[in-house]
Amino acid sequence: MTPQPSTISTSSVSDQEVNRWILENMRDYYYWNDKIPASPNTTLKPAEFFKSLLYSWDATARPDGDRFSWIQESADELKASLNGESKTDGMEFQLYRPAGTDDIYGKVLYTHPGSPAAQAGIKRGDIFYKVNGQKLTSANYSQLLYGDGSTFTYGFAKLQDGKVVTTDESKTVTAVVRQENPILMDTVYTIADKTIGYFVYNQFVPGPNGSTVNTYDNQLDAIFGKFKAKGVNELIIDFRYNPGGYVTSATNLASLIGRGVDQSKVFARKEWNKTLTPELEKQYGKDFFFDYFKTKANNIGGNLNRVYVLTTRRTASASELVINGLRPFMTVTTIGATTYGKNVGSITLDDKNKKIKWGMQPIVSKSFNALGQSDYSAGFTPSIKIDELLTQDWKQFGDINEIMLSEAIYQITGARTARRAAAPQESATVISSSITQKAGGSNMFDKAPVLETHQ
Missing domain, CATH: 2.30.42.10 (PDZ domain)
Structure with missing residues (x-):
């Protein structure tokens, strides 16, 4: 017998039954399952109960703790938002x-x-x-x-x-x-002797919600086909407002960029909890823990020695996974602000019998690149620091005078397209963003692995 994540089959579901479903799945899948309380209070409301199980982050007491797991009352709404629909x-x-x-x-x-x-x-x-x-x-x-x-x-x-x-x-x-298309724009610039590809990508989503076709991944393939045909030899990726998404889409994108990569090269390695790891290895083999690059016809890595990535504090998760995964194969230069710092991955868990309507997105793994590097829990510090301030005049995406894009072009060509003025004196603090409300902020896997029943 090989059930998917634990299910409840009763027609009328109480909070306690929802909590039992939460607890069983968290004990199986949660990365910090050894930190779950031995006797949690199952009389709590489900959202509060879920929170009580977490090994929550604390700067002093638990600097290695969980900042990212969450639960939602509607699994359908959770899955829709993860696919860019809201x-x-x-x-x-x-x-x-x-x-x-x-x-x-x-x-x-x-x-x-x-x-x-x-x-x-x-x-x-x-x-x-x-x-x-x-x-x-x-x-x-x-x-x-x-x-x-x-x-x-x-x-x-x-x-x-x-x-x-x-x-x-x-x-x-x-x-x-x-439905948001995560590819906001793409273009090619010819400046001096450089042919520069640039694109803005705002969420790692393979296709529209409910679709079985990887529409957006295919659109990225086509963009890189255009880059290749035009002889692009420098690349600027705009991840400024990309909170993350599916690992499959991250792998697809990295496979279009990486120099000398193919299906034999490791893009990322996943570390799961200690009790689940031997079970997964037994059922799926050691390759289960690795994501390999794909061999892509439109890969432009042969023309690239480096890549520039535009970042802010909203750059997270699968965006950081791409940065980290490319580091062993080419120089990755980040321009902007320190990224969010999410080197862990999650899965969507819901009741396959549809009796429980809740859905949860617990952290289940930690991510490493081909060199075993996972050193960005505090984010990637930018090679060139540029902040987006309230009192700055912001240009539109693709405008070569836009502050971050112009800096990347300068780093590539040595010629300024816009004067690099001193940042205005500003004491305004960023307190929130609509990007943090988007559900894409996870290195998400397509589905939970099937677990065999333990005897």
């Missing part, structure tokens, strides 16, 4: 709080093409300070922006002489359920 107005933003005030300002990172926000003319770099007539503050921003509302009227501000000045301009948008 209810959204299509505007991704970052929130800033100026020093000495409770005021909050939002700055638009990008809008999804064709979304309500894009159709309303909202674009990267726009600043807003009101939502539905209320000025954003530390006390109300979470409810106004992340609450249950569907229609948002944003009141906008502008930059004037390096300062944020409020205006009377407003735009109203209504959230809809939509």
Whole structure:
């Protein structure tokens, strides 16, 4: 008998039964399963019970602890969001709080093409300070922006002489359920004697939610086919707002980039918990713990000695997996801010009998590259540090004068496309981002491995 993750077969499910399902699966799969309390309180509500099982991160007491596992009441909604489908107005933003005030300002990172926000003319770099007539503050921003509302009227501000000045301009948008294509844009620049490929990739998703076709992976293959045909010999990857996603998509992308890689070369090695490891090795063999590069016809690694990656604190998980996985094969130069620091992977667990509606995303493994490196739990420190500030004038993606892209082009060509001005003096603190609400922030595996019943 070989069941998938533990199931409950009763037609009416109590909290205690949900908790039993949670506990059985966590004891099997959780990376820190040896830290689960011996006798947890099963009378708690499921979300609280799940949290009570975690080996939670603490900077002093548990610096190796868990920052990433989560549970969601609807497994269907969890899986949809992991595949880029959500209810959204299509505007991704970052929130800033100026020093000495409770005021909050939002700055638009990008809008999804064709979304309500894009159709309303909202674009990267726009600043807003009101939502539905209320000025954003530390006390109300979470409810106004992340609450249950569907229609948002944003009141906008502008930059004037390096300062944020409020205006009377407003735009109203209504959230809809939509699928985000993770490939925002791609282009090729010819500058001096360099042919530079550039693309913006915002989530590792193989295809639309519910699809059996790897539409987005195939689109990336086609982009690299274009890069190859045009003789691209330098590459810039924009992972600024990519919180992660599926390992299969990360492997696919890395296989298009890596120099001298093929299906015999290790992209990543996964370390599972000590009780599960021998069971997995027995059932699947030692190769189960390795992700190998693919042999890709559109690989451009033969023309590359290095790759440049644009990063922020929102660059996480599978994005970092690609950076780490390429390091043994070529020089990887990061430009921007320190990445998030997620060197662990997760799986989606749900009840295959559909009696329990909950879904959980526990951490189940730690990731290493071909050289055994996994030294980025605090993030990758950028080779060239550039911050995106509230009081900067942000250019659009693909504009060669955009601050991070222009720096990458300078590093490649030695010629500046834009003057590198000193960063404005700013004391605003980043406090939140819509990117952190996206569910892609995991090195996710397609499915949980089947476990044999123990006798």
